Amino acid sequence: MDETRPSAQLLLSAYAQGIFPMAHPEQEGRIYWYAPDPRAILPLDGLRISRRFRQTLRKKPFEIRFNTDFEGVIEACAEPRPGQPQTWISEGIKEVYTELHRLGFAHCVEAWEGDRLVGGLYGVALAGLFAGESMFHRATDASKICLVHLVERLNARGFSLLDVQFQTSHLERLGVIEISREAYEARLVEALKLECSFA
Template sequence: MTGLTADLLLLAYASGVFPMAEHQDDPEVFWVDPKRRGILPLHGFRMSRSLARRLRRGDYQITINQDFAAVLTACADRAETWINADIHARYVELHQMGKAHSVEVWQDGELSGGVYGVTLGGAFFGESMFSRRRDASKIALCYLIDRLNQAGFTLCDTQFLTAHLASLGGVEISRAAYQRLLRDALLLKADFTAPAVPTAQELLQRRTQIS
């Protein structure tokens, strides 16, 4: 497929489909609409005791949208990826439009982990995450879920359900159920950039209140 644009991507997400390439060097992009959809319930995120202890150590810094392009590039830096040059360019464009965002984890001055996705209304469409140090992607996900809750989002789409996401509370739902959640979320107004970055203590305290 040719002619991938940022506006077309937004229309696709609003319709419940997302783009992929077979591999990084494949110029073609195809649309995916899974029969079974992975989501991460915002009040069902599962934080293990070991992860909570890891957060309390505080040997990391969290930023929002500080280096979106670096997170995107790091997510594509693997043996198998669906992020080709066209997809990479369009997501950078979406970020410049204020429609794609990243959470970055920094350790010792280096980018050690992160997650990025697209936002529409009260829906966050998670695209990918990466980790260069132990638990860095989990830390990013913790701060992402907290941010989505604080900012008024109701849907965190993970596209597919992996064993890793299932261990964190991810579930799989039907296409029809996903479409209902998406329809309701698109009617909302949520601002990904509005909440301040919390301390680990503040994040964990909110987790306790939710559970």
């Protein structure tokens, strides 16, 4: 088995068990598998929008699209960030998620400013689960606005679980909470019983 590029089938099986992959940049992109405890999720009725950000949303500063440039989004997410010269999004990760996109399981939300992609996020939809993988922005608030549109779509399509994997101070301000692995797995079981379509 290629330790730098899992198969699409293996990836879907892992998500159904609450496990996700990350590549280790210092080990030539070797894949490691994670099921953190606690696990970070964004309750679909718990997104926090500040007064200032609500004003930004009303202005509609970007055109929001779904699934029109998946490769552009994942490439942008893989770019090194300040203080992080390396990334867990390896070539193997990009390849398998792009395959999942072609198969209808991986999706993206994009923020456009004219013909320029200025923000986005991507993840995997499986039954009533959406597993958020990464996001990026090249303009202020672009990724946050994509998250708002993601939550709106998941609610409209009947999803029950938005997994964001790890907590950060930024995500906490948006309403992300941590739950035990046991509680996450219980929610996952219920989410996998649903019949939802992201597209």
